[in-house]
Amino acid sequence: MTGRPTREDLQHQVDTFNARYPIGQRVTLRKxxxxxxxxxxxxxxxxxxxxxxxxxxxxxxxxxLLDRVTPIKSDEVAA
Incomplete structure (x- = not known):
């Protein structure tokens, strides 16, 4: 086993993010x-x-990578 996510795992990750967060969502990116x-x-x-x-x-x-992004809740203040 390689530990790599399956296509289905990736699709679930993408679908979940897109369902929860609209385009324009504030996020923190770890570069x-x-x-x-x-x-x-x-x-x-x-x-x-x-x-x-x-x-x-x-x-x-x-x-x-989507794993490098953390959505910012609307009541959080960006640093």
Whole structure:
């Protein structure tokens, strides 16, 4: 077993995120260098090339793994 998520697991992750959070949702992104960036989603989450659940974000080039994004509740204050 490789520990990689199945296509069904990825689809569930994407569907759950998209059902809970609209485009424009405020999120915190954990970047590759370990820093956090507050931003917003600019598209729906999707499966990239059949192997990764990803999201596109405002002011961020490319996409990031959905696992690297934490939605910000409306009553939380961004740092």
């Amino acid at each position: 590759d260098d370990g820093t956090d960036v507050d931003t917003r989603t600019r598209a729906r989450a999707a499966i990239l090339s059949g192997h990764s659940a990803v999201i596109w974000l405002e002011g961020v080039r490319g996409c990031y």
